[in-house]
Amino acid sequence: MSIIEEGSIQLVNMAYLSIIGSHTINGVAQIHSKLLREFMFKDFYELTPLKFQNKTNGITFRRWLALCNPDLFSLIMECIGEDFIQNDYQSLQIFRQYALNKNVLLRIQQIKMKNKLRLAHMLEDEYNIEINIQSIFDVQIKRIHEYKRALLCLLHAITLYNRLKKNSKVVPRTIIIGGKAAPGYAIAKKIIKLINDVADVINNDSDIGNQLKLLFVKNYRVTAAEYIIPAADLSEQISLAGTEASGTGNMKFMLNGALTIGTLDGANIEMLEECGAENMYTFGFTVEQVQQRRQQGYDPYESLKNEELRLAIDQIRDGYFSSDDRSRFHDIIDTLLRDGDHWMVLGDYQAYINKQDEVSRDFLNSQLWYSKCIHNIGAAAKFSSDRTIEEYAKDIWHCKLHKNGLPNNIKEEFSSTNHEQLSRHNSTDSFTIRDTYEEQL
Structure with a gap:
């Protein structure tokens, strides 16, 4: 608990110093808070649990x-x-009552297809790639970090590609990955390069056609997200259990009617509690299982008994996707095998593939799929920032909330700006349409 770390060079432990100097410490998801209490700051919690x-x-x-x-x-x-958009976010739950309403199901499907068409047009213009809007729009957009496991998503893309090359039937997919890596994060930069190299092979293979496309969105930012999220069918939230504090992208996808494939990590767990297991695709090791495997000695080579995984790993290692430099991705393979696969990408592979196959089967049943979408939209009620701020105000800041809406002068100004921006948002296919509005916010 000492704020001075002992060693050859004495350093101040800033986390400990922050705890000592704060009247409250909070996590940003139930599992995150639990890990803080039981592992990271266990001694502090036992000393001052009410903090x-x-x-x-x-x-x-x-x-x-x-x-x-x-x-x-x-x-x-x-x-x-x-009311749900103003000061009664919980009323969004009522929307779940329409999950079997045929008219609403049809409208939801039409809206999703319209958003997919808009995104497809933008991607075709920006990347010169033809998109099948009848395909599953399978999206992972977030920072590129190993624990978020874009590699797992990529291994699925390679697996689908190999199945198609063997003339297996596959439900068409458009896999969209986007995000930025820290400038000095070499392996993350290499992962981005691998995604693009795999995409070049898949997207230019005449045997595959429009059954599978892979795209890395360059310069990903909020403006891009506002096109991608409304169009997504499937939201990838696949971090190793116990590594994601919460996430908010998962909530944005849920609110816009995308179904989630995810691990029991961060806010995914609470999303599962809200929407029900039948409306979410969960897989993978739990936090406890991750800890147990590390204690017992996790061996990534065991996973290579899976033929589809071994083929994908061999292709990356042998330069199938990098014919100009066949050793380009050896360092990525080293992290997965020689260095022990710290993020257990290989360990979760088979469970992930099995769940993705379930996604494909369900997608073919449009009534089932869009019914799940409605349940997810309604279940997003809990994840309003209004609720979060209410809790901060009540339990931490100890201040009153102004719940009567915006003052009239601000409301009129906001409404005017909002209408203008919304009109531009719906009438142009450029990513730049929101830049000035982002500066305002």
Whole structure:
């Protein structure tokens, strides 16, 4: 618990210093808070347990639904009114009652297809790639870090490619990966290069056609997200259990009607509690199983008994996707095998593939799929930032909330700006349309 770390050079432990100097410490998801209490800061928690709280993250429905997906926003307002967007976020749960309503199911499907078409047009213009809008739009957009496991998503893309090359039947997919890596994070930069090299092979293989496409979104940012998230069918939230504090992208996808494939990590666990296991695709080691395997000695080579995985690893190692430099990705293979696969990408591979196959089967049943979408939209009620701020105000800041909406002068100014930006947002296919508005916010 000492704030001075002992060693050849004495350093100040800034986390410990922050705990000592703070009246409250909170995690941003239930599992995150639990890990802080039971592992990272166990001694501090036992000394001052009342200091520790949980405040699960949230997102603003006004931006991540009303602004970026106005058609879905309008449909929800037709069904349940507009209170959920102002000061009664919990009323969004009422929308789940429409999960078997044929008219609403049809409207949800039409809205999703419209958003997919808009994104497809933008991607075709930007990347000169033809997109099949009938395919599953399978999306992973987030920082490129090993623990978030873009490699796992990529291994699935390679597996689908190999199945197609063997003339196996595959439900068409468009896999979209986006994110940025820290400038000095060499292996993350190499992962981005690998994704692009694999995409070059897949997208230019005439045997594959429009059954499978892989795309890395360059210069990913909020503006791009406002196109991608409303169009997504499947949200990839596949970090190794126990490594993601919470996440908010998972909530944005959920609110916009994408189904989640994810590990029991971060806010995924609470999303599962809200929407129900039948409406989410969970897989992989739990936090306890990760700890157990590390204690017992996790061996990534054991996973190579899986023929599809071994083939994908061999292709990366042998330069199948990098014919100009066949040793280019040896360092990535080293992290997965020689260095012990710290993030257990290989260990979770088979469970992930099995769950992805389930996703493909369910996607063919449009009534089932869009019913799950409606359940997810309604279950997103808990993840409003209004709820998060209410909890901070009540339990940490000890201040009153102003719940009567915006003052009239601000409301009029915001409405005018919002209308102008929304019109531009719906009438152009350029990523740059939101830049000035982002500066305002």
